Amino acid sequence: MSIVTCPFIALMFIATATISRISLAQEGATAAPAGFTNQTNGFVSQSVFDEDLEVFAEKETIADGLGPVFNAESCAECHNNPVVGAGSQISEVRAGTYNGRDFIEHPGGSLINDRAIYPEIQEHILPDNEIRTLRMSLSTLGDGFVEAIADNTLTAIANNQPADMRGQVITVPVLEAGGTLRVGRFGWKNQHASLESFSADAYLNEMGITTPFFRSENTSNGHSVRDYDAVADPEDDGRGVRAFAQFMRATKVPAPDERLMASAEAQAGSQIFDRLGCQTCHVRTIVTAPVGTAINGGAFTVPPALGNKIIHPFGDYLLHDVGTGDGIVQNGGPSTRNQLRTAPLWGLRSRSRFMHDGQSLTIEEAILLHKNQAVLTVARFRALSKIETQQLLLFLSCL
Numbered sequence: 001m002s003i004v005t006c007p008f009i010a011l012m013f014i015a016t017a018t019i020s021r022i023s024l025a026q027e028g029a030t031a032a033p034a035g036f037t038n039q040t041n042g043f044v045s046q047s048v049f050d051e052d053l054e055v056f057a058e059k060e061t062i063a064d065g066l067g068p069v070f071n072a073e074s075c076a077e078c079h080n081n082p083v084v085g086a087g088s089q090i091s092e093v094r095a096g097t098y099n100g101r102d103f104i105e106h107p108g109g110s111l112i113n114d115r116a117i118y119p120e121i122q123e124h125i126l127p128d129n130e131i132r133t134l135r136m137s138l139s140t141l142g143d144g145f146v147e148a149i150a151d152n153t154l155t156a157i158a159n160n161q162p163a164d165m166r167g168q169v170i171t172v173p174v175l176e177a178g179g180t181l182r183v184g185r186f187g188w189k190n191q192h193a194s195l196e197s198f199s200a201d202a203y204l205n206e207m208g209i210t211t212p213f214f215r216s217e218n219t220s221n222g223h224s225v226r227d228y229d230a231v232a233d234p235e236d237d238g239r240g241v242r243a244f245a246q247f248m249r250a251t252k253v254p255a256p257d258e259r260l261m262a263s264a265e266a267q268a269g270s271q272i273f274d275r276l277g278c279q280t281c282h283v284r285t286i287v288t289a290p291v292g293t294a295i296n297g298g299a300f301t302v303p304p305a306l307g308n309k310i311i312h313p314f315g316d317y318l319l320h321d322v323g324t325g326d327g328i329v330q331n332g333g334p335s336t337r338n339q340l341r342t343a344p345l346w347g348l349r350s351r352s353r354f355m356h357d358g359q360s361l362t363i364e365e366a367i368l369l370h371k372n373q374a375v376l377t378v379a380r381f382r383a384l385s386k387i388e389t390q391q392l393l394l395f396l397s398c399l
Contacts, residue, residue: 029287032309034255038083042305043250052247065235068225069113070208078137085251087139094328095129103329107222121220133326134357144249148288148306151183157316165373167318170332175213177297185317190341191331194296199244210234254347261398269395277377281342282314315344323371348399
């Protein structure tokens, strides 16, 4: 599919902002494969992709080391709409307290596991932990391309945003590179920079499976679960983590509804999107690092399938305060307490709940929640005519 023959891709190349032009500076870049297909993007063969998908979807058992406290039995339990690897309506719970200066995690960590293999170790939010939030499961489709974005590209995006809308760049440890720092981009708080680190974190925190990266089980509200765990740690030798990461690296990016996107009404909505200033944070177009670039502290080299690729995430992968912060601090330090990663809008049409907590049930409700760094954008949105509002919402429903 050429850029010229695809109405959606052609529309994305309208030069509407400095940020978009920065992202397109690389010559010879080609479009990343798109689709909700569970087909490889070329990073691995289809047969290897299918094998990794099976591992991603495989249900863990107590004999495998599931739990003792956990949220799900497989990756696909939370990432499967409309295909394995995408997001879902599943949420997790985080909690803690704030003393006026510092965020203090709930005993045992801010994540409150919803399930346990024994009722006596079921976690509950304890009294005096007034900060409580839901976190929706994020889509992992196309995340191999996100991992392949160069750090300096994300920094350049931030530097070219207006001062009052500028996103925060944070660096976080890459576990497979001995803790080498890289610009964070995964998770609601940008708490990870590599898919292998992200996978190991999720394996422990969502399924209770220990690995060479995380050798100790989570506690139950701060209390050891040693007496309830019959499987020696680490319960996974690292192969599961690598399979999860390889699967995500091989997924295609979410595909828009190109037929509807080509309509005059949707294209009018696209122009309104830019006029409001939405593209400042929901960046349309980014180009991944050149093929052969060493990333993740040297632990991964960008391959031809992921390098020099044009993606349209409608996100900047930066932390912002748009008035919906959940008060939780993870890898970013105190300044990130009320910040969240800009939600990439690609694949928006496959979602039924919006914002980090899933409490917004329409796109318009989600837009109207934006404040602080997005206050002027929302003011412009409120001033739209009814027809303009419908055009904008139609455009967003195509993504």
